[in-house]
Amino acid sequence: MPTSLHPQKVGVTIRNAVKRYGTFSALDDVSIDVAPGEFLSILGPSGSGKTTLLGLLGGFVQPTSGSIHLGDTDITHMPPHKRDIGIVFQNYALFPHMTVGENITFPLRARRMPKDQWPAKLNAALEMVELTGYADRAISALSGGQRQRVALARAMIFEPRLILMDEPLSALDKQLRETMQLELKQLHAKLGATIIYVTHDQREALTMSDRIAVMKNGRLVQVDSPKELHDRPCDSFVASFIGEAMLLPVTRNGAGLSLDGQALRSAHPLPAGNDLFLTVHSEKLAFAGPQTAPEANLLPGRVESCLYQGESVRIFVTLDGGQSVSLRLPSNHSGWQMMPEQGQPVTLALHPEDTIVVPKAA
Amino acid sequence: MSNASTPEERRERRMILLLLAPALIVVGLLLITPLVWMGWQSFRGPEGFTLAHYARFFTDTVYLSSFVQTFRIAFLVTIAAILIGYPIAYVAAKSQGIWPPIILGLVLLPFWTSVLVRAYAWLILLQRRGIVNTALTKAGVIDQPLILVNNEFGTVMATLHILLPFMVLPLYATMKKIPAELEMAGASLGGGGGLVFRSVFLPLSMPGVIAGSVLVFVLTLGFYITPELLGGGRTFLVSMLVSRNIEIYNEWGAASSISVVLLVMVFAIFRLASMIIPFERIMGTK
Numbered sequence: 120m121p122t123s124l125h126p127q128k129v130g131v132t133i134r135n136a137v138k139r140y141g142t143f144s145a146l147d148d149v150s151i152d153v154a155p156g157e158f159l160s161i162l163g164p165s166g167s168g169k170t171t172l173l174g175l176l177g178g179f180v181q182p183t184s185g186s187i188h189l190g191d192t193d194i195t196h197m198p199p200h201k202r203d204i205g206i207v208f209q210n211y212a213l214f215p216h217m218t219v220g221e222n223i224t225f226p227l228r229a230r231r232m233p234k235d236q237w238p239a240k241l242n243a244a245l246e247m248v249e250l251t252g253y254a255d256r257a258i259s260a261l262s263g264g265q266r267q268r269v270a271l272a273r274a275m276i277f278e279p280r281l282i283l284m285d286e287p288l289s290a291l292d293k294q295l296r297e298t299m300q301l302e303l304k305q306l307h308a309k310l311g312a313t314i315i316y317v318t319h320d321q322r323e324a325l326t327m328s329d330r331i332a333v334m335k336n337g338r339l340v341q342v343d344s345p346k347e348l349h350d351r352p353c354d355s356f357v358a359s360f361i362g363e364a365m366l367l368p369v370t371r372n373g374a375g376l377s378l379d380g381q382a383l384r385s386a387h388p389l390p391a392g393n394d395l396f397l398t399v400h401s402e403k404l405a406f407a408g409p410q411t412a413p414e415a416n417l418l419p420g421r422v423e424s425c426l427y428q429g430e431s432v433r434i435f436v437t438l439d440g441g442q443s444v445s446l447r448l449p450s451n452h453s454g455w456q457m458m459p460e461q462g463q464p465v466t467l468a469l470h471p472e473d474t475i476v477v478p479k480a481a
Numbered sequence: 482m483s484n485a486s487t488p489e490e491r492r493e494r495r496m497i498l499l500l501l502a503p504a505l506i507v508v509g510l511l512l513i514t515p516l517v518w519m520g521w522q523s524f525r526g527p528e529g530f531t532l533a534h535y536a537r538f539f540t541d542t543v544y545l546s547s548f549v550q551t552f553r554i555a556f557l558v559t560i561a562a563i564l565i566g567y568p569i570a571y572v573a574a575k576s577q578g579i580w581p582p583i584i585l586g587l588v589l590l591p592f593w594t595s596v597l598v599r600a601y602a603w604l605i606l607l608q609r610r611g612i613v614n615t616a617l618t619k620a621g622v623i624d625q626p627l628i629l630v631n632n633e634f635g636t637v638m639a640t641l642h643i644l645l646p647f648m649v650l651p652l653y654a655t656m657k658k659i660p661a662e663l664e665m666a667g668a669s670l671g672g673g674g675g676l677v678f679r680s681v682f683l684p685l686s687m688p689g690v691i692a693g694s695v696l697v698f699v700l701t702l703g704f705y706i707t708p709e710l711l712g713g714g715r716t717f718l719v720s721m722l723v724s725r726n727i728e729i730y731n732e733w734g735a736a737s738s739i740s741v742v743l744l745v746m747v748f749a750i751f752r753l754a755s756m757i758i759p760f761e762r763i764m765g766t767k
Contacts, residue, residue: 177665177669178668178669179665179668198668199665199668199669200668200670200672200673201671202669203671205669206665206666206669208665208666209662210660212660212663212665212666213666214663214667214680216685225680226671226672228672228676228680229667229671229676230671273670274669277670277671
């Protein structure tokens with residue numbers, strides 16, 4: 120029977136983690152629970168603290184205060200090499216003077232595993248990333264995607280309790296990146312390992328994750344499933360960061376809502392505060408027609424321009440109130456049938472279920 | 482491949498040659514000519530062409546022992562430079578903020594003092610009633626003054642001091658290029674500090690060790706002042722063999738042949754080293 124790899128399924132608990140450099144807070148009171156076997160993405164712009172959080176988990180950064188548990192083990196002050204966490208670094212960090220096989224078996228060597236057990240493990244790891252037969256290759260002879268796989272195999276061969284990935288796909292071109300996203304997702308489904316994945320690419324996070332933690336200025340802003348995050352952002356920062364969203368300032372009108380004087384219906388309770396924004400995703404907008412639900416909000420406007428983008432046409436519309444939104448029509452036959460002319464007056468429909476209002480981010 | 486070149490290309494080539502001409506003339510006059518002259522001298526005797534100067538390598542035992550001693554001292558200096566230079570370069574490469582320029586500055590500081598002055602300084606430090614011996618005697622470590630100078634030890638010590646920067650600088654440059662993530666990766670994969678250093682950092686710093694070693698070794702082979710001043714007649718290196726042949730015997734032919742042999746050996750060492758790492762890296766241009 121061939122050996123296969125069985126990562127341990129262990130949860131992660133971060134409690135009130137703070138990291139200060141002088142007066143600057145790189146991490147400000149971060150608490151999160153990652154379930155065993157979960158794929159959690161940490162999403163945020165550069166400088167939001169996601170790399171610091173990763174360093175904290177990996178043991179390369181010591182927290183100013185707070186604690187980290189891996190399962191039941193307190194790893195807050197444990198040195199990196201004792202943590203049993205597999206890390207895939209942004210630039211892979213493969214050892215350039217070692218072969219593929221030597222790279223992948225490094226963790227076994229570090230753990231003083233008897234050498235006769237190496238080949239079975241190595242073969243299982245190579246098979247997992249579909250690089251069977253590559254053990255004796257030099258790292259310099261590999262393509263970007265292959266290096267990525269070697270880094271993955273090396274981080275998994277010792278069946279770590281947790282796998283961290285720091286923007287592992289950012290060095291690949293778009294097409295390969297999308298292929299690797301699917302492969303990683305399948306691998307996660309097959310292995311069931313707990314994975315924490317750092318990225319600044321919201322699309323990547325939406326595609327791959329069970330849950331996404333959005334970071335800003337060293338704080339966790341929202342931790343939710345991709346769908347919740349996309350459809351129910353907690354504030355204007357998350358709303359603008361996720362998806363192709365436009366934020367239109369709206370005002371509270373009694374219990375209701377008004378956009379440039381026009382009353383809007385929302386199926387969701389309004390957030391507190393007075394600085395409110397309507398979050399409009401282009402896919403939630405449609406041209407009003409016979410099939411439009413009677414309760415839908417109707418927004419009159421005028422077509423500004425149409426932008427052909429291959430699979431779809433993006434149509435920019437200036438609402439009568441002066442605000443600008445966009446929607447898409449598929450570039451198929453029926454799409455072209457509906458395509459408006461530039462300058463044509465149109466009415467857009469937005470369903471109350473899709474009428475999402477967020478408060479201004481702190 | 483086609484040999485046909487357009488008039489523009491030919492004109493451009495002539496232009497480049499013209500621009501290079503001053504440099505080529507200087508190199509030709511000051512470097513190539515003396516070398517050719519030296520080579521020609523080494524084959525010239527009172528009756529024209531002769532191999533007598535080279536025959537002496539096989540008949541005169543002083544020649545052989547001088548070359549053996551030169552290589553032994555060069556080897557000792559190189560080993561000592563690695564042992565002392567590696568930790569210095571390591572600390573400089575790993576430290577943060579203002580420390581790297583301070584450490585490298587201290588390494589380079591002796592460069593601004595003449596070799597002669599430094600050789601005499603070592604003489605003062607190491608002599609029979611010098612500072613080192615006096616301190617050690619007063620501290621009760623030794624009863625009799627140690628013989629630290631007028632021997633190979635003194636020569637190695639002073640030469641090492643002068644050539645140490647040639648080891649530290651290439652090492653530092655190589656170490657700086659080793660990405661920090663590699664060591665982080667090693668640690669995350671379970672490697673303790675010792676294993677990560679042995680299996681990741683050390684192998685990746687070897688080009689620096691080789692570059693520094695070649696420079697120090699080759700420079701020691703031709704060193705003159707320190708063995709002359711601190712060797713006390715007990716070190717008789719190749720450079721001194723050359724100078725004695727001229728100063729005492731006025732034997733330009735003999736001196737030239739020794740220089741030619743040494744030069745060939747140095748070329749051979751560079752050739753061997755360049756089989757491991759490219760020549761440009763030894764000289765630090767890459």
